Amino acid sequence: MFMHALLKTLEKIINYLPPPKKSQILLMRVVLVFLIHIASINNVQAQINDSVSFSGLNKSDTIYIITNRTIDTTHENLSFNNDVNQNTQLTYLKVSLNKSEKIVSQLLKHDNFMTQICDKTTDWLLFIHGDSKTYEQSVKRGFDIQNLHKINVVVFSWSSKAKAITGLKNLNNSKRNVLKSMLHFNELLAFMDSFKKENLAFNENVKLSMLLHSLGNLYLENLAKEPAVERKFNKIFDNVIINSAAVDQKMHQDWVEKTTFQERIYITNNKSDFNLKGKHIFSKDGNQLGEKAKKPLAENANYVQFSKSVGFRFPTGTTHTYFIGNVPNKSQNIRDFYFNAFHGCQIDFSDQSHFIKRNKGVGYYILF
Secondary structure, three states, X not given: OHHHHHHHHHHHHHHHOOXXXXXXXXXXXXXXXXXXXXXXHHHXXXXXXXXXXXXXXXOOOEEEEEEOEEEOOOOOOOOEEEEEOOOOOOEEEEEEXXXXXXXXXXXXXXXXXXXXXXXXXXXXXXXXXXXXXXXXXXXXXHHHHHHHHOOEEEEEEOOOOXXXXXXXXXXXXXXXXXXXXXXXXXXXXXXXXHHHHHOHHHHHOOOEEEEEEHHHHHHHHHHHHOOOOHHHOOXXXXXXXXXXXXXXXXXXXXXXXXXXXXXXEEEEEOOOOHHHHHHHHHOOOOOEOOOOOOOOOOOOEEEEEOOOOOOOOOOHHHHOOOOOOHHHHHOHHHHHHHHHHHOOOOOOOOOOOOEEEOOOOOOEEEOO
16 A cells, blocks of 8 residues: 555656756655665566566577677677677677577678578568667567567667666766767668668568667667768658657657658657656756657657556556566557557557547557
8 A cells, every 4th residue: 555655646746746946856866766776676576577578488589680789709609798899880690599598699691681581571670779788688678579569670789788887877878879879870771771672571561660769769869960861761661669768858859850761650758757757857868758748749750648558657667668568468558559560550549449639739648
């Protein structure tokens, strides 16, 4: 009962307080530190639960990874550091599990990688993960998406978890790594453009979409700011999902409207997103796009608000990551939304069993 009351009280604080003034910041930091202490206990259990879906995979399952991380030469088996390899092109890998459920990474040449993924003639998703992910964690996340949503996944595994630093220091280091990686991101998009053209299955109603999660959306924001670079691509993706975006909400319409290599854009928000609340309270960043979108909006985007369906809950990571894990396992509506978005479908917002149009005209609420 105490935890239930605490959740309700904190949800009201997070949802209804105006943007914090200087006099409120200290109190909010105290509340967040207390919450983080509780959340850390819950997240340990959540990590244990997450490993269940990973261990449930078949040993024959594989996933494809593209990375710009440096190779860790101190390990006998192929492994990667958390540094950007700025002096080379992208690295292509096929990853599987051994009998001990350990990751086995196999280096592939560009052409071999292309041949192998072109042999698969069902829908594909390019996944750009967020902050604080090691190589191994990014691979696991890709497997989780592939397993739950029954789709082929290519993971772009970028350097977002530095050794010996955490919190804001790691976040700032990851932001710098995104800037270091923009040439690689352009190379990645060029590869996906070629893949779309070379795989004849895309002429037979097979779909290709892209999911950018959390800080991974900084790649898209930076790309749109580069002079005419993004606009050199034709229509690569059916859907682009800007998910729980850890980028400033203000002026987002400028870079979103410059993103033109897709048929549709879906932007997800949760104003009770614990991770993003902490980001804009503890750093100099403003309100985050993944919390709540405000006008002016991007004319080429569809906005989906998860505040009523996901809201604030424990473990707190589920307020930020709700395309896999406990939330879609419990909510058929949310699982259907992500399944359809990942598979390149156009979302039917007229379905009132799934969506409610928001009164202020900023997109739709998704129901649990």
